[in-house]
Amino acid sequence: MGQAALVAAAEAPLLRVAGFVKRYGRRSAVKEVSLEVRRGEIYGLIGPDGAGKSSLMKAVAGVLSFDAGRLEVFGIQLDSEAAAERVKGRLGFMPQGLGLNLYPELSIEENIDFFARLRLVPAAELAQRKERLLAITRLARFRSRAMKHLSGGMKQKLALVCTLIHEPELIVLDEPTTGVDPVSRRDFWLILSEILHERGATALVSTAYMDEASRFHRLALMLDGRILAAGRPQDLxxxxxxxxxxxxxxxxxxxxxxxxxxxxxxxxxxxxxxxxxxxxxxxxxxxxxxxxxxxxxxxxxxxxxxxxxxxxxxxxxxxxxxxxxxxxxxxxxxxAMAAAADGNAIAARGLTRDFGEFRAVDRVSFNVSRGEIFGLLGANGAGKTTCIKMLTGILPPSAGEGSVGGIDMRHAGRAIKQRIGYVSQAFSLYTDLTVVENVRLFAGIYGLTRREAGERLAWTLDNGGLAGYENETAGSLPMGLRQRLALGCALVHRPQVLFLDEPTSGVDPVGRRQFWEILFRLSRIDGVAILVTTHYMSEAEHCDRLALMYAGGIVADAAPAELKRRVTEEAGSLLEISASPVLQALALLRSAGYPDAALFGEHIHLLARDPDTAGTQLRQMLAGAGIAVAHIGRRPLSMEDVFVHYVTLLERGGTLQ
Amino acid sequence: MKRPATDFPSLARIWLQQIAVLSLKEIRQLLRDRALFIYTVYIFTANIIIAAGGASNELRDSPVRVHDADRSVASRDLIYSFQPPRFRLAGEVDSAAEALRLLDRGEARMILDIPPDFAESLRRQRPAHVQALIDTSQANTGYLASSYAARIVARFSEAQVQRNIIRAGGDPRNLPTIRNEVRVWYNPDLNDKWFNTISELLTMVTVACILLPAAAMIREKERGTLEQLLVSPLTPLQIMLSKLLSMMLVMLCGTTVAIFGIMQPLYHVPFVGSVPLFFLLAALYAFTNAGLGLVAATFARNSAQVGLVVLLMVMPIVMLSGTWTPMESMPAWLRSLMYLSPLRHFIEVAYGILLRGAGIGLLWESVAAMAAIGIALFALGLARFRRQFA
Amino acid sequence: MNLARVLALAQREWREILRDRIYFLLAFLLPVMLMLVFGYGMSQDIENIAFAVVDEDHTPLSRDYAHHFIESRYFSFKGYLPDADAADRLLAQRKLRLVIVIGPRFAEQLRAGRAAQVQTLIDGTFATSTRTIQAYVEAINLAANTSVRSGYLARRLGLPPERVADLLHPVVLEVRYLYNQEVRSIWSVAPGLIMLILMLVPPLLMALSVVREKETGAIYNVYSSTITRAEFLVGKLLPSVTISCINAVILWLLATLYFGTPFKGSLAFFGVATLLYILCTTALGLLISLLVRTQQAAMIISLVMSIIVSIQFSGLITPVSALSGGNYAIAHAFPAMYYNEVVKGAFLKAIGFEALWPQLLVFALYALAVFMLCYLLFRKRTRT
Missing domain, CATH: 3.30.70 (Alpha-Beta Plaits)
Known part of the structure; x- marks a missing residue:
């Protein structure tokens, strides 16, 4: 921790939460949570959907009342609407949902202007801040583009600019990175750090990604309305x-x-x-x-x-x-390891899809064999879902062909559809039907007899750990169970090919592990070919093979370990540098031949070809610039590093192997 | 996995089973969609009751003010003939200015101005000119007021006419009279409640037939479950048919409740014709409109929009159905458009069966029109439904 | 109240409306469509009524009687029918709305100075129009009766026809139609529709615009900022009221130019009253939006409320004075009834401030009360 931060730590905390309880009707969303956030830090709340992060953040932002406990922001007790009003001028809040709080019909500039006017930012200051923020976020040249035409990463940055335009002392960001591609995410964290550092502001940020923990100075792991553990990432x-x-x-x-x-x-x-x-x-x-x-x-x-x-x-x-x-x-x-390869269960050949001028999927080709788990990894909007829709026959491709079991999906008949299972985005079950009703519905749709349906129902309840929830509506189930119910419904007719579109979004880590376990068994024991998409970089490791998707195209396609090996070959190993002041160190490294150096909380990650010599060189260089280096060490490459490497290569006009 | 069945009987069984499970699902979902379910119950119950007590152009207790310059027995007699239920004497006025003021403010709908020589004129067998100022800002009731006033005056004059004839040397018993006996068929008492409740029911059936399938479809679109169905071996036709069938069932239940639970016990609305025929043709009407609902669902992106699109469709269908303004009174260019309103044809059927006891022999033209419009709309709905995924 | 914030909110809203195609259509197309469709659908100028005659007498006198109907501009003669059975059939088939059956000894009875029987069969399916048709028939019959009687008496008593007319009409009712001399239905319907549409559309737009923000989460921008509750409410009302004012002008033009309704009153008065009425109805929409969470619910509630109030309890079709106790009270609880008096007054009666100022007062107080209620209900720090 840097010196400035140490001094700040001595001050009274900016945010103090003690015994905080929030209930919705009979349901407790947050149960006796206590935490403190110090001035100048980026404090993280990590947890799955339903952990209570949003409720806590809304209460901090003064837009949600709560039932018990104390909540102090800037030393003011938020115990009434009037008290909450007193802190709002010094606070910025970005609600959950990528860009949902922005106005789709307005341009970037109009959006910013609106937030500024709402906050009574004087015109002269607004002009100045706007230019700076647009420059930092590299949005300046899109300023007159309507918000609805922005990519996910751009929306996220615009939302951040809008939240920061009145220069709040505390910013509360609810899942700002969910579904955003890793390159934009790196950008985002850097921008956030820079702005906070420059302004001496503090941030409370939530995320569903465990692997983002290292981005925070301190964090709390939340599950089911409680804090499981809190502290610095390395301490945790x-x-x-x-x-x-x-x-x-x-x-x-x-x-x-x-x-x-x-x-x-x-x-x-x-x-x-x-x-x-x-x-x-x-x-x-x-x-x-x-x-x-x-x-x-x-x-x-x-x-x-x-x-x-x-x-x-x-x-x-x-x-x-x-x-x-x-x-x-x-x-x-x-x-049961009978997953003999008998040709390609799923094949995409030059699959392309245009929506008007926009090319959502661009000449995508890959094969998935029986018993294989194949992953499509990419951000929201990268084209994953469109790809799956073409392969399942929901959407006809503009060019190319997708086939399942050797049959072109454009002319897929009943027989082939009988062999496909599909879990669409956000487990589109009938949330208003009960568990049993859902399973029986799909059994009926796939023409199962009453006896078969009974068997499959028992299997789903057993396999998905759904016993005891038979008559609950699907919507009232926790995300993990809901996901397993969706899978059960997709498997009710014992398909040989399974498509899963972001099956783990918002699910807690335990639930995700159990889910992958089921997929693993399906592929290894029943020989099911599985195509799964995800935007969790860390999950990609579960796949036998995976394709990285970016802007509609595939940038790399291999087994995860192979991908990492290639990156190490091409760009070197990953070094983690702990230096202070970290932003200055980062700027220096970026200008000294490491343009891809990235900020992770108080650390910097970069790829170096000869890690040992590079380490020594870097230590000398940083020390020479008066930067204290605490530690330089190697770290294993993550899937995110792989992804970022390939995308940056692509963006710089490099060719891919 | 066992081999899928390929012989025709098992395929047909599966085809029907699929529609059955989907229809059951639709009904369950509607029962659990609080806003929509309450609305559906409302339109077939409370709404019918509200409509029964509502709109009527019947002249009831219309306030009449009198300027009686004569103040004779005869003038009193005339004035007191203006009685409920049609009229109500609301007092006297002293001047023309006041009379106008009262009309302006709606405190009088009619002013009777009786001249000072009213009794005198009667006695002298000279016509007595009584003036009636009638507020026609509400054209219809205004016209009816003048008609009823004329009737009252005619009845009042009857005795005087006889006296006049006797005095002129004639025999009043020997006076030619055309007795026009007006017989109103199918609703002899002109009970507005019959007309209002049936017309409201038909309007609401139309709303339900369009809105419910549209809402069911948009719900699947919004929540992404539609894709789940499209990936399954279901055909688009099956998906649409199941929505149509389930919502048809809901509509028929609603209609049953409305007719036998409300309209008959409370308002004694007759059901002269065949009950099975009525429900059969109501089901056909559901089919006629369902296509529109599905078209609406393809235009809208969420359940709020679908409601608005349905509103834009239902209003013209209802207003151009001839319920309020008889078709023959419409401008010619509109008349041909009215044939496209599905409700126009169902009105013939519904009023025909309920009030006139019409059978299929009398209704076949309307039935054919409903079927034709239905097939066209359903085909349009199916085509648009398929196309939105292309 | 900080005007800059109010304007920021209002201007953003305005831009969104202009650019969002669906919302734009809804805001400006819906009112026009309703005006046209309702204008044609609800005006009850009953004309061209298909009718036939069964003449069982076949005399010049019976034909004469039939001609009274044939010449009427309200009726459209479809021909003579052989017998009452044919009449029954055609009525049942709805080919005819009306059949006049002239009895067998029609001329003979009349010439003998006795009563002759005529039957009029009317299809009473649609009660409202039937009532009007009945009145037409009665009027024509009365005229025919008079002419038969005066001819008879003139012959019998050897008196000049005008003298006979005096004898037969001791009381002459001179009817003067006020406000709508030609008794045109559209003249009363079109102004009423302005009331109806301004009761229907503004609450719908208003409610949807707030609830839409609740659904997307954009409302949190407001909750988490320093804008005050009153500023937010005013900022939300402004664009919606502006749209409705533009619509009011369009509707006024449609009523006067397209449907040809005269506007006899003062535009200034009408303008003020309309603005206040729009404030009331928009505020009702705002109130609904604060009570519901989904656009679907907002729409259902605002539509059901508006349709019931404006059609059943506003005096549009049934005069409020004819409503019974409970309904009478409901009518008085909504601004539609008062505005119906305003449109009637301004279009047809040529009255304004001097007579209708109490209505303006009602609107002003009503809008203020609903707005206050909204202010009390609106929370920037919610429970859910």
Whole structure:
């Protein structure tokens, strides 16, 4: 932590929350939450949908009343509407939903002007601030474009500008990065840091992405209305001691089952297995793994620092030992690895789709074989959904062809549709029907007999952990259950090909793991070909193979590990630099041959070809500029790094291999 | 997975089963959509009751003010013939200016001005000129007021006419008279409640037939469930048919409640014709309109917009149906347009069966028109529905 | 009240309306369409009524009687029918609305100075128009009767025809139609429609515009800013009221130029009254928008309210004075009834401030009361 921040920390906190409770009717959304945010910091609230982040943030912004506890902003108790009014002048709030609070018919400039006028920003100051913010966000040349014609990243930046136009001391941003592509996200965090630093402002930011934790100075992990853990990201990681081990073994499914009998957190990541060995060091963990695997051949194994998600689940298990346990049904028999490749289950060949002038999908080609989990990774608007819609026959392609089981989907008949399962975006179930009604409906649609329907219903309830919720409406289920119900409905007719469009959005980490577990079994045991899209970079690792989509095209297509290997080959390994003042260090690095250096909270990430020599050079260079360097070390590449690498390459006009 | 069945009977069974489960789903969803469900219940119940008590051009207790310059027994007699239910004596006026003022403010709908020599003229067998100033700012009731006033005056004169004839040497018993006996068929008492409730029911049936399938379709579009259906082996025709069938059922239930639960017990609205025929043709009418609902759903992006599009469709259909203004009184260019209003044809059917006991023999033209319009609209709906995904 | 903020809000809203195609159509097309459709649909100038005659007498006198109807501009003669059965059939088929059946010894009875029987069969399906047709028939019959009687008496008593007329008409009712001399239905319908449409559209637009922001979350911009509650409400009302004022002008032009309704009163008075009425109805929409969460609910509630109030309880068709207790009270609880008096006064009666100032007062107080209620209900810090 820098010196300025240390001084600031000594002051009274800018925001103080104690015993905060918010109820909606009988449902408690936030249960006795306490936290403090200090001046100048970026404080993160991380958690899935329904964790209570939004309620807390709205209350802080003075737009939501609450039921118990204390809430103090700038030393003012927010206990009435009148009190809330007193802080609003010094506060900026950006509600959830990308750009939804903006006015689609107005241009960028008109949007900014409106927010400024609403906040009574004097014209002269407005002109000056507007130019600066437009310049920083690189929106200046689009100033007269209507908001509805902006990309997701641009909307996000515009929303940020609008929130900042009156120079608030505290800004409250509710999920500003959800669904935004990683390049824009990096941009966003940098802009936010710069502006906050320059103005000495403070930010309270929420996110659903665990891997964004390192962007914050301090953060709180929220689940189900409570704070599971809070503190600096590095402290949180240390809180549950242990090591993460990645390994590749023969008979993946059986290996998983054996490891589970020893370790609490074991999951399949594509061809790999990820183990979180709590309270063990690397040597002990690897030894125990070898012992557990016994006669199963081990191909590769290495240890890494645990992910925050591992910590999240471990924290959860400290409170409830059963949380995150995989159901017994998930454990698979050894013999089931029958996913023999029998040609391409799904094939896209030059798939292209135009909407008027706009090309949503541009010459996309890939193949998915039986038993394979194939991922389409990209931001909202990258063309993932359009791609799936063409492959499922909902949308005819403008050019190219998509086929399932060798049959062109444009002329897909009944027989082929009978073999497809589809979970559309946001699990489009009938939210007003109950669990049983939903399953029976889809059973009826797929022409199952009464007896078959009964069997599949029992299977869905059992497999999805939905027993006990039979007569709840789908809309009242927690996201995780809703997602498994959607999957159950899509699987009711035992399809051989499964399409999943962002199946894990808004689902908590435990639910996501259980979900991937089911997908894993489907692919390995039943040999189902699975095409899944996601905008969670970290989830991409679950896929056997994945394609990175950007602006309608595929920028890379390979197994996750292969992609990382290629990036390391092409651009080098990832270095993490802790330096202070960090923004100055970043500026220096960017001008000194590392234009892609990115800010992660108090750290800087960059790719260097020869990491050891580069480390020494950088240390000298930074020290020479009077910047204190605390630490330079290597870090494993993340999928986000891979994505950003390929997109920047593309944007600079480079060619892709 | 077992091989899918391919023989015709099992395909047909599955085809029908699919429509059945989808229709059941639609009904469940409507029952659970609070706003829409309350509205649906409302239009077939409370709304009919409100309509029954509402619009009527019947002249009732119309305030009459009198300027009686004669103040004789005869003038009193005439004045007191203006009695409820049509009229109500609201007092006297002293001057023409005051009379105008009262008319201006709506405190009188008619002013009777009786000249000073009224009784004298009667006695002398000279015509007595009584003036009636009638407020025709409401044209219809104004005209009826003048008609009823003329009738009252004629009845009042009858005795005087006889006296006059006797005095002129004639025999009043020997006076030719054309007795025009007016017989109003199908609604002999001109009960507005019959007309109002039936016309409101028909309007609401139209609203339901268009709005409900449209709302059901837009709900699927909004929530993304439609794609789920499109990926399944269902055909667009099945999806549309299931919405049509379920909403038809809802509409028929609503109509049953409205007719047998409200209109008959409360207002004694007759049901002269065949009940099965009426409901059969009501079902046909649902089909006639459903296409419009589905077209509306393809134009709109959310449930608010769909409501507005439906509003834009229903208003002309209702207003150009001939319920209020008889078709023959419309300008010629509009008359041909009116044939396109599905309600115009259903009005023939509904009033025909309910009030006149008409059978299919009398109604076949309207039935054919409904079927033709229905097929055209359904085809249009299906075409637009398919196209929006292309 | 900070005017800059109010204007910022109003101007943004205005721009959005102009650029959002659906909203624009709704704001400006809906009122015009309603005016045209209702104008034709509700005007009850009953003419061209299809009728036929069954003449069982076949005498010059019976034909004479039939001619009274044939020559009337209200009726459209479709021909003679052989018998009453044919009449029944054609009435049932709705080919005819009216059949005159002249009895077999019509001329003979009349010549003998007795009563002759005529039957008029009317299709009473549509009660409202039937009543008017009945009145037409009565008037024609009265005229025919008079001419038969005067001919008879003149012959019998050997008196000059004018003397006979005096004998038969001891009382002559001289009817003078005020405000609408030609008794044209559209003259009373068109001004009433201005009332109806301004009751229907402004609340709908207003309610949707607020609830739409609630649905998208843009309302949080307002909640989280320093704009005061009153400023927000005024800023929201302004554009909506402006649109409705423009619509009022368009509707006025349609009523006067297209439908040819005379405007006899003072434009200044009408303008002030209309503005105040629009304020009332828009404020009602604002009130609805504060009570509901979805656009669908906002639409249903505002439409149901507006349609019931403006058609049933405004005096548009049934005079308010003819309403019974409860309905009479409902009518007085909404501004539509008062505005109906205003449009009638301004268009047809040529009266203004001097007679209708109480209505203006009602509007002003009403708008203020609803606005205050909105102010009390609106929270920038909500519970949900």
């Amino acid at each position: 990681r240390r809180r549950v001691p242990g090591v993460a081990v990645q390994l590749r073994a023969e008979h993946q499914a059986e290996a998983l089952a054996r490891l589970r009998s020893v370790f609490a957190q074991v999951q399949a990541l594509g061809a790999w297995i990820h183990v979180f060995a709590q309270d063990r060091d690397a040597t002990a963990a690897e030894r125990e793994i070898r012992a557990a695997l016994a006669d199963i051949a081990l191909h590769e194994m290495f240890s890494t620092e645990p992910e925050l998600e591992d910590v999240f689940i471990a924290s959860l298990r400290q409170q409830d030992p059963h949380a995150g346990a995989m159901s017994a049904a998930v454990q698979a028999p050894l013999a």
